[in-house]
Amino acid sequence: xxxxxxxxxxxxxxxxxxxxxxxxxxxxxxxxxxxxxxxxxxxxxxxxxxxxxxxxxxxxxxxxxxxxxxxxxxxxxxxxxxxxxxxxxxxx
Amino acid sequence: xxxxxxxxxxxxxxxxxxxxxxxxxxxxxxxxxxxxxxxxxxxxxxxxxxxxxxxxxxxxxxxxxxxxxxxxxxxxxxxxxxxxxxxxxxxxxxxxxxxxxxxxxxxxxxxxxxxxxxxxxxxxxxxxxxxxxxxx
Amino acid sequence: xxxxxxxxxxxxxxxxxxxxxxxxxxxxxxxxxxxxxxxxxxxxxxxxxxxxxxxxxxxxxxxxxxxxxxxxxxxxxxxxxxxxxxxxxxxxxxxxxxxxxxxxxxxxxxxxxxxxxxxxxxxxxxxxxxxxxxxxxxxxxxxxxxxxxxxxxxxxxxxxxxxxxxxxxxxxxxxxxxxxxxxxxxxxxxxxxxxxxxxxxxxxxxxxxxxxxxxxxxxxxxxxxxxxxxxxxxxxxxxxxxxxxxxxxxxxxxxxxxxxxxxxxxxxxxxxxxxxxxxxxxxxxxxxxxxxxxxxxxxxxxxxxxxxxxxxxxxxxxxxxxxxxxxxxxxxxxxxxxxxxxxxxxxxxxxxxxxxxxxxxxxxxxxxxxxxxxxxxxxxxxxxxxxxxxxxxxxxxxxxxxxxxxxxxxxxxxxxxxxxxxxxxxxxxxxxxxxxxxxxxxxxxxxxxxxxxxxxxxxxxxxxxxxxxxxxxxxxxxxxxxxxxxxxxxxxxxxxxxxxxxxxxxxxxxxxxxxxxxxxxxxxxxxxxxxxxxxxxxxxxxxxxxxxxxxxxxxxxxxxxxxxxxxxxxxxxxxxxxxxxxxxxxxxxxxxxxxxxxxxxxxxxxxxxxxxxxxxxxxxxxxxxxxxxxxxxxxxxxxxxxxxxxxxxxxxxxxxxxxxxxxxxxxxxxxxxxxxxxxxxxxxxxxxxxxxxxxxxxxxxxxxxxxxxxxxxxxxxxxxxxxxxxxxxxxxxxxxxxxxxxxxxxxx
Numbered sequence: 001x002x003x004x005x006x007x008x009x010x011x012x013x014x015x016x017x018x019x020x021x022x023x024x025x026x027x028x029x030x031x032x033x034x035x036x037x038x039x040x041x042x043x044x045x046x047x048x049x050x051x052x053x054x055x056x057x058x059x060x061x062x063x064x065x066x067x068x069x070x071x072x073x074x075x076x077x078x079x080x081x082x083x084x085x086x087x088x089x090x091x092x
Numbered sequence: 093x094x095x096x097x098x099x100x101x102x103x104x105x106x107x108x109x110x111x112x113x114x115x116x117x118x119x120x121x122x123x124x125x126x127x128x129x130x131x132x133x134x135x136x137x138x139x140x141x142x143x144x145x146x147x148x149x150x151x152x153x154x155x156x157x158x159x160x161x162x163x164x165x166x167x168x169x170x171x172x173x174x175x176x177x178x179x180x181x182x183x184x185x186x187x188x189x190x191x192x193x194x195x196x197x198x199x200x201x202x203x204x205x206x207x208x209x210x211x212x213x214x215x216x217x218x219x220x221x222x223x224x225x226x227x228x
Numbered sequence: 229x230x231x232x233x234x235x236x237x238x239x240x241x242x243x244x245x246x247x248x249x250x251x252x253x254x255x256x257x258x259x260x261x262x263x264x265x266x267x268x269x270x271x272x273x274x275x276x277x278x279x280x281x282x283x284x285x286x287x288x289x290x291x292x293x294x295x296x297x298x299x300x301x302x303x304x305x306x307x308x309x310x311x312x313x314x315x316x317x318x319x320x321x322x323x324x325x326x327x328x329x330x331x332x333x334x335x336x337x338x339x340x341x342x343x344x345x346x347x348x349x350x351x352x353x354x355x356x357x358x359x360x361x362x363x364x365x366x367x368x369x370x371x372x373x374x375x376x377x378x379x380x381x382x383x384x385x386x387x388x389x390x391x392x393x394x395x396x397x398x399x400x401x402x403x404x405x406x407x408x409x410x411x412x413x414x415x416x417x418x419x420x421x422x423x424x425x426x427x428x429x430x431x432x433x434x435x436x437x438x439x440x441x442x443x444x445x446x447x448x449x450x451x452x453x454x455x456x457x458x459x460x461x462x463x464x465x466x467x468x469x470x471x472x473x474x475x476x477x478x479x480x481x482x483x484x485x486x487x488x489x490x491x492x493x494x495x496x497x498x499x500x501x502x503x504x505x506x507x508x509x510x511x512x513x514x515x516x517x518x519x520x521x522x523x524x525x526x527x528x529x530x531x532x533x534x535x536x537x538x539x540x541x542x543x544x545x546x547x548x549x550x551x552x553x554x555x556x557x558x559x560x561x562x563x564x565x566x567x568x569x570x571x572x573x574x575x576x577x578x579x580x581x582x583x584x585x586x587x588x589x590x591x592x593x594x595x596x597x598x599x600x601x602x603x604x605x606x607x608x609x610x611x612x613x614x615x616x617x618x619x620x621x622x623x624x625x626x627x628x629x630x631x632x633x634x635x636x637x638x639x640x641x642x643x644x645x646x647x648x649x650x651x652x653x654x655x656x657x658x659x660x661x662x663x664x665x666x667x668x669x670x671x672x673x674x675x676x677x678x679x680x681x682x683x684x685x686x687x688x689x690x691x692x693x694x695x696x697x698x699x700x701x702x703x704x705x706x707x708x709x710x711x712x713x714x715x716x717x718x719x720x721x722x723x724x725x726x727x728x729x730x731x732x733x734x735x736x737x738x739x740x741x742x743x744x745x746x747x748x749x750x751x752x753x754x755x756x757x758x759x760x761x762x763x764x765x766x767x768x769x770x771x772x773x774x775x776x777x778x779x780x781x782x783x784x785x786x787x788x789x790x791x792x793x794x795x796x797x798x799x800x801x802x803x804x805x806x807x808x809x810x811x812x813x814x815x816x817x818x819x820x821x822x823x824x825x826x827x828x829x830x831x832x833x834x835x836x837x838x839x840x841x842x843x844x845x846x847x848x849x850x851x852x853x854x855x856x857x858x859x860x861x862x863x864x865x866x867x868x869x870x871x872x873x874x875x876x877x878x879x880x881x882x883x884x885x886x887x888x889x890x891x892x893x894x895x896x897x898x899x900x901x902x903x904x905x906x907x908x909x910x911x912x913x914x915x916x917x918x919x920x921x922x923x924x925x926x927x928x929x930x931x932x933x934x935x936x937x938x939x940x941x942x943x944x945x946x947x948x949x950x951x952x953x954x955x956x957x958x959x960x961x962x963x964x965x966x967x968x969x970x971x972x973x974x975x976x
Contacts, residue, residue, distance in 0.1 A: 002231075009235045016243060016272055020250075023264035037346050044430035048494050052641065058722065059640035062698040063652060066645040073642055099568075106584065113588055120620065121599050125611035128600060144612050156855060156903075181463055181753055181905055182851065187829075195614070209614075 035091055042088045049081045126195055131165050132172035139198045142206065145176070146193050154188055160205075165192060178205030186212040230295060233283040234374040240276040240327070241364035243269050247357040255350035255423075263350045267338050270353060273360050274331035281328045284373050288315045294380040297321060297373050303386035305781035313397045314387040319522065319537075320373040322400060326518065327363040329401070330408040333438070334360070337412050341434045348431045351419030352412075359411050362544055370537060389788070389814045389833040393460045399452040403476060406446025407514040410479055412438040413486075414511025417504050421555040424562040426504055432494050437930055439490070439507070442514075443483045444926040450476050451919045462834035462849040464751060464907045466915070469618040474597040475517035478590055482510040485586040488579045495641070496576065497566030501556065502583070504563065508552040513590075515545055571643040578636040585629045592621040623677055627684055630739050633732040634688030637695050656691035660684070678747035681739055688736040692729045699726070719928060727929030734921030741914030745845075749909035755853075757901040758793075765908045767804070769848060770796050774899035775810065776892040778885075788812045789827055789888060791852040791895055793902060795837060807837030809850040809904070822865025823872075823884060824891075828854060840913050847907040856900030860891055 056077060060070035128144045129137075137143060145165055150173050153164035160179035166172065168191070176196060186192070195209035247269025254262030284295075288311050293299040301321070302314040316325045334356040341349055367373065413435045420426045453473065454466040467473060486506040493503050519541040556563070569576055595602075596613045603611040638652045664683035672679045696715065699722075703714035719726040750765035761770035775792040792810030796803050816830030839846040854861075864887050868880070875883070 005229070005231050005235075008232055009239075012236065012239060012276075016239060016276075019272055020243070020246070020265050020268055023261045023268065040344050041428050041430050044428070044433050047433070048429050052495050055641050055725070058699070058702075058725070059644075061702045062695060064638065064640035064644055064648055066648055069640075069643065069645045110588075113591070117592065117595050117621070120617060121595065121603075121613055124617040125599060125603065125613045128610040128612050156853065182903075183461070183463060187832075 039088065039091050042084055042091065046081065046084045046088065049077065049084055053077045053081065130167050130170075130172075131174045132167050132170060134174050134198075134203070135172075137198045137203075142195055142197045144193060145174070145196045145203070146191065147173075148191055149186070149188050151188050161186070165194070175202045176205050177202055178210055180205070180208040180210065183210060183212045186210070229283050229287070230374040230376045233280045234368075234372060236276045236280040236283070237364060237367050237372070237374070240273045240280070240331075241361060241368050243272045243276065244357045244361040244364055247273070248354045248361065251350040251353040251357070255347075260346075263346075263353075266350060266353050266357075267342065270331065270338055270357060270360075271335050273357070273364075274328075274335040277324075277328040277331045280374075281324055284315055284321065284324060285312060288312060291384065292380075293382070293384050294376050295373075296375040296377050299377060299381050299384045301385065301387060303384035305785055305787045306384075306387045307392070307781075309397065310387050310392050313391070313400075316400050317387060317391055317396075318373070320367065320371040320375075322404070323363055323366050323371060324373050325400065326404050326408065327360060327367060329404050330356070330363065330411060331360055333405070333408050333412060334415075337416075337435065337438055345416075345431055345434060347423045348416060348419040348425050348428075351422050352415040355415035355418045356411060359415075362540070366537060366540060370540070383785075383817075385817070386814070389812060389831045390460060392833075393456050395452040395456045399449055399456065402445050402452060403449030406442050406444075406449055406476075407479070407518055409438055409442030409445060410483060410510050410514040412442070413507045414514075417507045417511075418551070418555065421504065421559045421562075424559060426500055426559065426562050427497060427566070429494060432490055436487070436490060436494070437932070439483065439487050440926065440930045443480065443487055444923065444930065446476065446480045446483065447919075447926070448923060450480060451916075455916065458912070459836055459838060460833070462836060462905070464836075464847055464849070464905060464909070466912075469593075469596065469615045471597050472521055474593050475520040478593055478597075479510045479513040479517060481586050481590040481593070482506055482513060485583045485590075486510055489583050492576050492579055498569070498576070499580075500563040500565060501560070504556060505552075506583075506587075508548075508556070512545060512548045512552065515541070515548060519545065573639065573644045573646060573649060575636055575639050575641045575644075578632055578639055582629065582632045582636065585625050585632065589622060589625045589629070592625070593618070626739060627677070627680055630681070630688055630736055631684045633735060634684070634691040637729050637732065638691050652694070653691070655694060656687050659690045660687035675747040678743040681743035685736040685740040685743075689733055692733050692736075695729055696726070723931055724929050727925045727927070727931075730925030730928060731922050732925075734918045734923075734925055736918070737914050737921060738918030741911045741916075741918060744911035745909045745915070749907060751905065751907045753903065753905050755901050755903050758899050762904070762906060764906045766799055767846065767908050768798050769807075769846075769904070769906045770798070771902070771904070772796055774852075774896055774902075775808070776895045778888060778892055779812075786815060786827070786885070786888070788814045789892060790835075791892075792835075793850050793899075793904075795848055795904075797839065797846050805839035805846050807839060807846065807848045809837035809848045810835045811850060811852055822861075823868040823880075824861050824864030824887060827888060828857075828861060842911075842913055844908055844910045845912040847909065849905045851903045852895070853900045853902055857891065857895065860894065864891070 053074065056065070056070060056073050059065050060067075060074075065073065126142045126144045128146055131145065131147050134143065134145065147165040147167055150164040150166045153162075153173075153175075155162045157179075160177075161182050162175070162177050164173045164175050176194060178194060190212050193211040195206040196203040197206070198204075247266045250262045250269060251266030254260065254264075254266055284297075286292075287295045287298050288302050289308070291298065291302060291304050291311065297318050297320055298314075301318045302311050306314060315321045334353075338349065338353060338356075345352075416431050416435045417426070420428065420431050425431060450473075453476070457468070458464070458466040486503065489499055489506065490503050492499050519537075522537050522541070569580075571577065596618050600610050600612045603609060634656065635653075638656075639649055660683045663686045664679060667673075667679060667682055672682065696718075699718045700711055700714045703709060703718045704711065707714070707717070709717065752762055752764045754762045756762060756771040758771050758773055761768050763769075772794045775790075775794060777790045777792075779787045779790065781787045790810050790812045792808055795807045795809070797805040797807060811832055811834050813828050814831045814833075815827045818826065818829070821829050834849045834851070837848040837850075868884065868887075871880070
């Protein structure tokens with residue numbers, strides 16, 4: 001039993017070492033650059049802004065905003081969204 | 093600079109509300125809390141003041157009454173003990189030797205427990221002797 | 229196997245420590261290979277913890293008493309279901325559960341974000357592994373679950389009968405899932421602070437669902453605890469402001485504040501300092517909760533004294549607090565707000581108010597919980613606060629909170645139109661006030677706070693209902709669906725919004741239940757003989773007859789003796805319920821007690837008789853008068869004491885069985901009076917129903933699904949571009965956009 005336990009433990013250690021060192025031995029990991037991160041961030045901002053536009057529309061349709069207020073807000077939000085799209089194009 | 097002033101006012105209002113809450117908390121907690129004591133500290137108890145008594149139920153001291161229980165509480169590590177007359181719900185785990193918390197008031201030579209204030213500590217799963225266990 | 233389990237834990241600790249260094253090294257030197265290796269360390273820890281936990285569970289299920297923890301927390305007479313749960317009823321087992329859940333949740337979040345958050349994730353990995361290393365070292369150095377006994381006993385001590393309740397199986401895993409899930413946003417917030425990414429939207433997006441999950445699980449855990457207290461502890465309440473209860477409520481309160489205010493940051497880039505402080509505080513409170521349960525520093529109904537873990541935990545908490553404050557101050561320039569609040573009449577403003585109330589509530593609970601320590605430090609006297617003190621503050625705060633939960637959904641983001649808002653409030657406010665007047669006329673005005681809660685709760689339900697109604701109308705105008713289908717598609721398309729609204733309805737129901745059951749319950753404690761009855765409120769409880777039974781476990785040994793009663797409850801002449809409260813006596817191995825007393829002086833637990841109803845719960849617990857049985861018990865002790873050693877164990881066990889059956893039969897024939905606690909309490913069921921609605925709403929808000937929609941949209945966009953480049957729109961372009969597949973003739 002003790003020998004068996006010992007063998008099991010050794011096997012586990014070998015497995016761990018293999019798993020942890022694999023990325024170091026084989027350096028073909030997905031090397032993303034800083035640009036990719038900025039794009040991710042801009043994408044997240046874009047989604048958040050689109051969410052805001054949809055929310056504003058929902059708020060309008062469910063009677064929380066007057067037509068005038070909604071038009072104003074929508075225009076402003078869309079301008080902000082376009083700003084983000086421009087930034088994405090600059091990166092892309 | 094209208095918006096800036098407005099913001100400042102809002103901040104002041106919020107802060108003063110927080111300060112008021114804090115003062116109220118301190119004030120009421122001093123007044124509403126009862127002193128936690130062990131039986132030996134009750135030797136100097138004043139009549140009419142309520143104390144939160146903690147200790148263990150003394151062996152052979154428990155007598156059920158029609159609407160509660162009479163027992164003695166002793167120091168956790170010691171022999172000093174005081175008699176308690178308690179009316180109200182007796183909790184499930186109440187037993188000789190268990191730790192209890194009960195709010196009491198001195199009346200004559202005995203201590204009268206406040207109704208439904210008796211708490212028996214569930215024997216912990218996390219105590220060292222590990223012979224008994226309790227929920228988290 | 230114990231040695232293997234122990235080795236697995238040591239390896240988990242080593243891997244965790246390695247992973248911390250690999251992640252930080254990878255991040256600082258910009259070496260993605262090291263970062264990947266660090267992330268794999270998290271998966272590895274999860275695998276090791278899973279294996280170790282499995283070994284422990286197998287030991288419990290097979291009652292392997294060579295494990296010290298199995299011998300002291302389980303027994304062969306413990307039912308199988310509870311043997312599995314007994315694993316985490318011990319200190320070491322619960323730490324093991326903590327480590328396992330932490331490693332699983334950490335793996336999940338890091339796996340989901342493996343392609344994103346390149347900057348923040350390595351530090352978050354290091355923080356998560358830091359927690360894993362902390363709990364790993366507790367398990368390795370202080371409190372191992374794999375301690376073995378050189379001489380295993382034939383029988384274990386058994387699981388405390390009070391814990392033999394179905395919710396024990398899920399209550400601790402839910403609580404711990406909540407605690408450990410809060411570690412995820414905490415870790416990412418630390419990472420974001422270190423890398424100056426606090427303002428970034430993507431780490432919030434990626435961890436928001438985890439914060440929601442933590443809130444969800446912790447909430448379920450708290451609620452199951454309340455339910456256990458109501459049905460198992462024999463006092464008839466569900467919440468007592470006990471320090472251990474408060475400890476779990478604290479992170480839940482700040483977590484609730486966080487999942488609201490983080491939306492403002494996500495949308496507007498505001499409140500960064502506030503949000504990051506909230507999420508850090510929540511993480512710290514979660515660890516504090518774990519610690520309080522073990523420390524014994526506060527007097528609680530749960531006497532968790534005498535633990536050796538005080539010093540490591542206090543150290544960890546001190547490091548977390550100092551580190552958090554230091555980081556926030558150090559990175560304050562990255563925490564500037566990008567925008568200002570547009571209007572006080574906006575959802576942002578309502579969220580802000582809700583945040584202030586929640587934080588004030590958390591502060592009150594914190595203060596009350598720790599007052600004994602504060603008072604001792606200030607005056608030298610240890611003083612403590614009782615439930616009325618907590619109620620004085622939390623009740624008004626809860627009223628405001630519920631009111632806000634009805635206002636928020638009706639007000640637009642950014643800046644609502646004032647006239648619209650007025651119009652939207654008209655119907656809910658009018659209906660709530662009419663209801664209030666009606667209730668006042670019916671006599672509810674005697675309890676003004678409860679009355680206000682009913683009015684406010686009704687306001688919330690109507691105002692949120694109105695929101696759903698309007699949303700359905702919008703969908704119907706768009707698609708012409710029939711109302712139920714419109715409701716489903718409305719919710720499916722706006723999960724966060726309508727899931728959240730549903731949570732508000734559930735909370736309103738829950739608070740109505742709390743208000744009604746605290747203000748209008750009747751309780752009566754009385755001693756009754758068979759045939760007698762007692763009046764509680766409008767109901768009459770009659771003790772019909774006594775019951776008794778002896779339960780054996782599978783191997784024939786005695787599990788417990790149950791003495792109980794059958795009661796009929798009637799209102800007027802009509803019998804409305806039959807209750808069967810019982811009290812179970814579990815044997816103890818205490819050798820100082822006589823062989824028969826041993827069966828009565830061990831642990832005892834009440835099974836309450838409960839008839840739950842939508843309108844009213846009828847609740848009864850009983851305590852038989854054992855004094856009347858005492859002479860018989862004493863006689864049994866004498867007889868068996870005299871024959872000790874003269875009989876074979878077999879024969880002795882048989883004779884004992886006969887004696888106990890005799891006792892039980894005697895109790896039936898001639899039952900002594902028993903003490904009953906009888907309660908009638910209105911709307912308690914609303915609490916549990918409200919909670920179910922809350923969790924349903926939470927589930928909807930958390931449910932993943934955006935991913936598929938995004939993929940479909942992207943595919944449809946490419947399809948549209950192909951069509952555009954080809955100069956014509958394919959047949960059935962609508963279906964192309966909807967299914968995302970290119971029509972077969974598109975290229976011909």
